[in-house]
Amino acid sequence: MPSTQPxxxxxxxxxxxxxxxxxxxxxxxxxxxxxxxxxxxxxxxENIETLLGKYGEEGNQLIFKILKRGEHAASGQADLALRYDLTVPLARVVAEHRATLPKFFKRYQIQPVWRADRPARGRFREFYQCDVDAIGSTSLMVEAELCAAASEALTTLGFADFSIRLNHRAVLDGMLSAAGVVAGQHGDALVALDKLDKIGRDGVLKEFEARGLAPDSGERLLDLLARIAEAQASSLADPNGAALHLLAEFVGTHEAGLRGLAELRDLLALAPATAAAAHLRIDPSLARGLSYYTGAIVEIAVPDLAGSLGGGGRYDGLVGMFLEKGAQIPACGFSLGLERIIVVMTERGMFPASLAGSSADVMVTVWNADARAASLALAHDLRAAGLRVDVYPEADKLGKQMKYAASRDIPVAAILGDDEVATGMVAVKDLRSGAQVTVPRADVAAHVRGVVALPA
RNA sequence: GUGGGUGUAGCUCAAGGGCAGAGCGCCGGACUGUGGCUCCGGAAGUUGCGGGUUCGAAUCCCGUCAUCCACCCCA
Incomplete structure (x- = not known):
């Protein structure tokens, strides 16, 4: 017998x-x-070439591949793959339909993605992402609106204590260059630096050593991060301004770094007018793993979850990978992780009580085989009146029918027995209070509405 | 990918080499027109799977699968 587990x-x-x-x-x-x-x-x-090479080395290995069918099945070669995220498919769609899509294309997409990862708490091989992306503009207005939209979504769900960690790939380049890390090793340095909050200062220095990076570069970067953290803590009025000031000092005249800092300043200047206002926090240690980001990068953190609730950033080069040489379409997007949000909401008891409710407002009982049609007719009328109605499917003993309704948390039973049919009445029982009244058949819907407190 | 824990009835868990158990749930009855409370009775397990040690294995050993926790990485 095969396993019944998924x-x-x-x-x-x-x-x-x-x-x-x-x-x-x-x-x-x-x-x-x-x-x-x-x-x-x-x-x-997706076709496998669509996905390969877009996510960096780690990402490539986590793609769920689909073997070729038919005579090629034995080769182990893959020509298709399950999508790894929603951003790369969007880039493909934008490239394919660029002639007909609006100049500024703003889309949201809530669908599952697949990763051949090892499952863990809040991590699955099939999970939903809730993406918003804006295509076609390099303006920081786009970043500001995306941060606002994500903030408002979380706030509406009941989150108040999240922060949006904010950084910029060009600023990271500037930081690393100023610290003496050569361009080819920026990736290694970022991976090590990104772990600061998990493995601490000494851990990062060991990582630097393990990756063949100059220890004094690591020291300088860690000193910078420590100084920034200190400045943020002591300038509560404007922690982001303090962070930017120190970053500007460190980066010096590095061209990309200066551009990145200017963009972060621009974004912070736009944000106070949006729902993201109180949540943005410059975090120079944020790097993010995906390789396609080119500008601002963000990640949403809550105190009681090790991973993030979502993240995103600007990826001005990705759509171009699907276009003729040299062509580029700027883009920026944000992704909320549905599973992570649900994990935290469940732990904190943030779901409204109404969600635990029952599948039906009322259950119609079945007296005996001859009464089956009468019960269906009553159910039909109640449904026509807008109620959610379950009909007990068999002419069981009434006690069993009542027990079933109670076990399903259905609040009302409509009992249609011989006596009721003969007199044109229906017995309506409130299973929560036990109160039961017999009402004319025509009044059942209104009465049930009253019992379950639905508007007429 | 690394390290550790746990797999026994539908569910939660006992039994740590000598007859496989309890609570809850389920089914039937006390109550042939009424759920929750009570009482009585019943069904239910190849102890994840495969091998090994032993007179004898749920129990010890090896393997395997599943699952959970901590790392790695990520949403």
Missing amino acids: ARGMRDFLPADLRRRAFVIDVIARVYQRYGFEPLETPAV
């Missing part, structure tokens, strides 16, 4: 799970829509 890292979503997921997705989608983003869906499967 494949490793995959999950079945039972009704109670799905209600919570649908609630979160609905909140996020509505906020995205309010910011003028349009819906998009793309296939689960």
